[in-house]
Structure formats: structure tokens, C-alpha cells
Amino acid sequence: MLRLDKTETWLLAATVILLTAGFLLPSWLTFILTLAFAKALVVQGVVIQMRAGLVSFGQGLFFCIGGYAVGMGGAFLDVHDVFALIGLGVAVAVGVAAIIGLLMTRYRDIFFAMLSLALSMILFGVIVKNPTLGSTDGFNVHAPTLLGWAPQGQEQKLAIFVLTVLIAGGLALALNRYMKSGLGGVNEAIKENEIRVEFLGLSPRWILYANYLFAAGISAVGGALTALATGHVDPEMAFWTTSGEFVFIALLGGTTHVAAPFVAAVLFALVRTYALELAPHSWQMILGFVLLAIIIFLPKGLWSLVAGKRRAAA
Amino acid sequence: MSTAILETRGLNRSFGAVTAARDLNVRIDTGEVVGVIGSNGAGKTTFINMVTGYLPPSSGEILFEGRSIVGQKPRQIIRSGMTRSFQVAQLFPELTVLDNLLIALVAAEGPRPSFFGGLRSRERIRRADEILDEFGVVRYRDTVVRTVPQGARKLVDIAMALIGKPRMLLLDEPTSGVSVEEKFPLMDTVMAAVRQHGVTVLFVEHDMEIVERYVSRVLAFYSGEIISDGQPAAVFADSRVQELVIGHGHGHVTPASQRSAA
Numbered sequence: 001m002l003r004l005d006k007t008e009t010w011l012l013a014a015t016v017i018l019l020t021a022g023f024l025l026p027s028w029l030t031f032i033l034t035l036a037f038a039k040a041l042v043v044q045g046v047v048i049q050m051r052a053g054l055v056s057f058g059q060g061l062f063f064c065i066g067g068y069a070v071g072m073g074g075a076f077l078d079v080h081d082v083f084a085l086i087g088l089g090v091a092v093a094v095g096v097a098a099i100i101g102l103l104m105t106r107y108r109d110i111f112f113a114m115l116s117l118a119l120s121m122i123l124f125g126v127i128v129k130n131p132t133l134g135s136t137d138g139f140n141v142h143a144p145t146l147l148g149w150a151p152q153g154q155e156q157k158l159a160i161f162v163l164t165v166l167i168a169g170g171l172a173l174a175l176n177r178y179m180k181s182g183l184g185g186v187n188e189a190i191k192e193n194e195i196r197v198e199f200l201g202l203s204p205r206w207i208l209y210a211n212y213l214f215a216a217g218i219s220a221v222g223g224a225l226t227a228l229a230t231g232h233v234d235p236e237m238a239f240w241t242t243s244g245e246f247v248f249i250a251l252l253g254g255t256t257h258v259a260a261p262f263v264a265a266v267l268f269a270l271v272r273t274y275a276l277e278l279a280p281h282s283w284q285m286i287l288g289f290v291l292l293a294i295i296i297f298l299p300k301g302l303w304s305l306v307a308g309k310r311r312a313a314a
Numbered sequence: 315m316s317t318a319i320l321e322t323r324g325l326n327r328s329f330g331a332v333t334a335a336r337d338l339n340v341r342i343d344t345g346e347v348v349g350v351i352g353s354n355g356a357g358k359t360t361f362i363n364m365v366t367g368y369l370p371p372s373s374g375e376i377l378f379e380g381r382s383i384v385g386q387k388p389r390q391i392i393r394s395g396m397t398r399s400f401q402v403a404q405l406f407p408e409l410t411v412l413d414n415l416l417i418a419l420v421a422a423e424g425p426r427p428s429f430f431g432g433l434r435s436r437e438r439i440r441r442a443d444e445i446l447d448e449f450g451v452v453r454y455r456d457t458v459v460r461t462v463p464q465g466a467r468k469l470v471d472i473a474m475a476l477i478g479k480p481r482m483l484l485l486d487e488p489t490s491g492v493s494v495e496e497k498f499p500l501m502d503t504v505m506a507a508v509r510q511h512g513v514t515v516l517f518v519e520h521d522m523e524i525v526e527r528y529v530s531r532v533l534a535f536y537s538g539e540i541i542s543d544g545q546p547a548a549v550f551a552d553s554r555v556q557e558l559v560i561g562h563g564h565g566h567v568t569p570a571s572q573r574s575a576a
Contacts, residue, residue: 178429182420185433189417192406199366199404200421201392201478207427 007176007258014259015169022161027154030161032269034229037168039249040265041222044175045215046250047261051179052211053191054108058116059246061123062093062216064238066223068133069093071233074142082144082163082228089224090217097216105208108194120238127235138234141227157229164225168262171218176258178214187211248287252294254301264302316343318377319482319514320365320396325374327360327538334360336538338374342482347505348516349525349546351559352535358518359401361535362484366398367391378482393425397480401487401518403471407460411451411470414459415442418474449473450503465496472504476511483508485517489524497521501528522550522560534559 004012022030042063049056069089073079079088100119107115127133143150151159178184189197190204197204227233236242245268253264271290275283298304318341325338335357342348350358363369365376367388376384383391406414419438420427446452449469454462459470468488475483488504489497505528508515519525525532525546532549534542536559542552549555 180432180434181429182417182423182427182431182433183429185413185417186420186427188409189406192408193404196404196406196474197417197421198388199392199398200418200474201389202421202425202427203387203389206425 005176005180008173011169011172011176011259015165015172018165018169019162022158022165027157031157031229032273033266034157034161034164035226036265036269037164037262038222038225038229039246039269040262041168041171041225042219043246043249043253043261043265044171044258045219045222046246047253047255048175048178048187048211048215048218049208050250050255051184051191052187052208053194054208054211055113055247056116056215057113057240057243057247058118058120059215059219060238060240060243061116061120062097062219063223063226063242063246064120064123064127064233064235065089065093065096065216066220066225067227067233067237068127068223069220070144070224070227071139071141072133074144075139080142080145080150081148082146082160085144085228086167086221086224089220093216093220093223094213097213101209101212101216104212105205117240117243120243121240124235124238124240127238134234136235138232138236141231141233143231144228160225160229164229167221167225171221172258172262175218179258183207183210248291250301251291252302254298254303256300256307257303260301260303267302316345318342319344319379320516321375321377322361322365323375323377325361325364325376326372327357327364327369328372333538335364335371338538338540340533340540340543342514342516344481344514345512346514346516346531347508347529349529349532350516350518350535351520351522351525351532351549351555353559355537356535356559357538358535359486360538362398362486362516362518366396366484389425392478392480395481396484397475397478397482398484399468399471399475399486399488401490403464403467405459405467405471405474408458410456410458411446411454411462411466412439412442412456414470414474415445415477418477422478445473445477448507450499465492465500468492468500469503473507476507476513479511480513482514482516485515487518487520489519489521497524498527526550 042059045062046056046059066089069092070085073085073088079085104112104115128136133139146159186197186202186207190207194204223237249261249264249268252268253260272283272287275286279286294301320342322338322340325335327335338361350361352358360369364371367383367386371384375382378391378394378396383394406417416433416438419441420433446455451466451469454466459467472485472488489500492500501524529546531544532546533540534549534555541558542549542555550560
């Protein structure tokens, strides 16, 4: 029988609490949470790579592919089932990653970061120049169905929230296993000393390639859920500022715990919502100060507060 | 009849106009403990780097257990049974000593680490504890590597190299950076482990006391060439070795036998 560790028990409990809360919280809040958890999945993709020492400034590429797969699946392929649409997004993203990953995994440090950014900007450029895909405006996503059920209005929003929480919870459990597995340990080792990993008989490039595919898939799920929640896709999903936002959230939460990106994404969404409300023309400045404070006072992210308390209690 | 575990034929390596290795023909038999000596820049580390796939030779052949390994990546050579340690211990500095060993154990299980099963499995931790005990570094088990003394780091580095059960081990200056008091205990620990695992050893060393005490054969390098090859006493007595290697200084510690003769 599969035994759950402490983190997994907490993750399961959080999933159940969130699912229950979804029926009680105001719809504006469930909407913010839906988008935050969807984004957190993309951030998980960034974090997986950061744990092996690579920073992707182009994760928007796969976020956008996931989103556009949902939009195009409905508009051009007459596919409306959410699971089929999400699956389509993941398949396309992993397929693209399988090709460009061969190139990407040859690079490290700033070269990897800039190349990832360049590739996402190429996709941005392609979409912007394509009127069929709505050019800079994007296009609306057809109403999805859930295994034949076609929820409408508020019911649909709640259904997408429930789906997002379930998927995020399931992937968080899988990611926790991944982080604590032998492969997860080797990821940290690659960040520390890639040469030594090679001289232990392992291929760092193969491991980074596997990470890249996994990150692409999970980011596409985030993009697909975002498209389903907002009912719209546009090329901004692949723009560099969107990718920068994912890195921002990754730094905000830290890379040491699977829950950190979720907490950071929710905090980011709330800070941005209130910053927009309080200072509509300078909310970016507020976010900038928040990041500055995090880097100076909590270089390992918000989760280091939790980890520090646990250490103190031990 | 002894069998060759490692053989190089006409091995050359140049860096632009500089020749770092010139026509190296070496045969190491199974079970030998061979010391490589030479002044700085003599080509010792270049030789190890070529043999372990870190540096491709400009020309020549390298045979490990009769099979050519030229063009193979380091990880392929490691998996075929020949491993190495480094002059500066190559570890994962921000991880604990235990985690370093656990990762080496994961690597020893196969070229594709599993997604299933935690890094810290009970069996792996038991094995890591045994290794820590064998190498006398138990007290550093949960210490982050960057804070561990140099001698212990060297031992962990060599322990990690031996985890994959290699048949040949190449050590690049195992006692460099280690205090005078630590060097013999360190080498005693390493040689005991090597003997227990039945591993053939080749090590580069500047300290002639170490070479004299632990090896059965010495290769003396000078300017990318092997100028002497034989038993330690014979090589140390060789006038070219005296003049070009030992007499050259370069941080060498003179063999004890020669100090007493002087």
C-alpha cells in the first residue's frame, strides 16, 4: 500500500479544505485562487528546473501552448471536453519540448535563461502575426464540457475551480515524490557539481532533458486551466513579462518545498489585486519592493520562514 | 600470467603548440598499485584526464580490459569499471556527507535514477553508514560538506568513487591539501579499502614518501613523456628522475630512502 509522508498528508488535507471552501467562498475569491493555482503549476515547472540549477525565463512558452491548445481544440477541432483539451495541451507542449529540449539542455546559466526567453518570444511573434489566432487580441475559448456535462455561468466557474484544485493537489503529491526521489536528489547534485554527477556515471543532460519535458507538461496544464478559467487566450501568455512573473513567484516562495509555489502564487495574486486597487499606476513598483524585500531578507523564499520555525521547534 | 587492465598505445595530447602528452605507452596489470610522479606540467593529470574521458587524446589508443575507450564519455568509462577521484575533492558542497554518499549510491544502481522510491531509503542509509564507518568519517555524517576538513573531504570523494565497485581507481594527488599528520592515516584508510575491494590503483602524487610507501611501481613523467618506469627504488635512483623530477623541487617531498642516504 502507498504510504503518505507528512507533507503528502498535509497536501491532501489542504486539497480537501480548499474543495470545501470553494462552495463557501465568494466567486471573486475562487476565481483568484483558480488562476493562482493554475499559475503555481507553471511555477512548479520553473522550480523543477531551478532545483537543477537552470532558470527558465521562457516558461510562458508552454503556458501559452497549453492555453492555445484549449482555445484551438474547441475552435478548430471541435473538442470540448476539459480532460481532452488539457491532454491535448500537454501532448503538444511535451512534443515541442522533446524537440527544443535537445537544444536547450546543451546550455547552462544565462544562456539557458536567454534561449528559453527567445523561444517563448518567437511563439509570441508567430501568434501576434496570425489573424486566425486573433493576433494581439487572442480569442475566446468555447464553453467546455466535463465528461458530457456542460456547466454554465457560476456552476462552470466552480467546476473549473474544483478541477484546478484536484489537478493541483494530484500534481503536488507527484512532485513531492519527485523531489524526494533518487532522481530529485540527483537534480540538486547537478546544481552543486555537474562534473561530479557525470563522474558518478550519470548523464546530467538526460536528467535535465527529463526535467524539461516534465516542466513543459505541467506548465501546459497550468496554461490550459488558465484558459478554461478566463475563457480567453491571448499572446501575452508567451510574452516575456509573463515568464518573468513565474520566476518572480518561484523566488517569492522558494524552491525547497512543493507547497511553496502554491502559497507564493496565492500571495502574489492577492498582493497584485490589492496593489492594483490601491495604486493602479504603480502596482508594479509595489511588487518590485516586495521582491526586493524577499531577496534581501528571505533569500530562500517565504518557505524559509516555515522551515526556520520547524528547525527551531525541533 | 598477469593481465593488462589498462593499456595506452602512442597516446598524444597537444594544446596548441604545447605538447602535454607525447607517445605514452603504458600497461597496468590487474592488482597493481602504480604511482605517477613528475613536476608540475609534466602531463600527469593530462594522462588521467585522457584515460577517464575528460579530455580526448589528439591521437593514440586507450584500452580498458582490452576494449578501446577512446571517444567514450566519462560516465560510460565509469560504468565500464574505471573511476577516479580529483585533486580538489569533487563533492556536492551544500549537501551533507550522508546525502553525497546517498547520491553516489543512487548512481551506482543504474544510469537512469528512479522517480519511484525516496533518496533516503532505509537500505541506502544502511549502506552509507557502513561506508562512513569504513572510511572513518562517521562524525561528519550530517555535516554540510563545505564545512568538513580537507582530509575528510578527500576520503568522502574516494569513498564515492568506490561505491560503484570499480575494478580500477585513478587518484589525482590524494594527499594534496592534507596536513602532514593526516596524510598517512588517509592513505592507510584508502589502501585498506582498495585492497578489500580488489581494485587496481594508479595515483598521481607529489609526495615521494607516500609513493615509496604505498606503490609497487612508479611512472616518472617529464614534459609529457615517461622518462622512467619500474620499482620505486629503481626509479628514485634513476639519474634523470633525480635531476628532472625529484631535484626539481616543485613541492616534492623527497623519498625517505634518499633522505637517509644523503
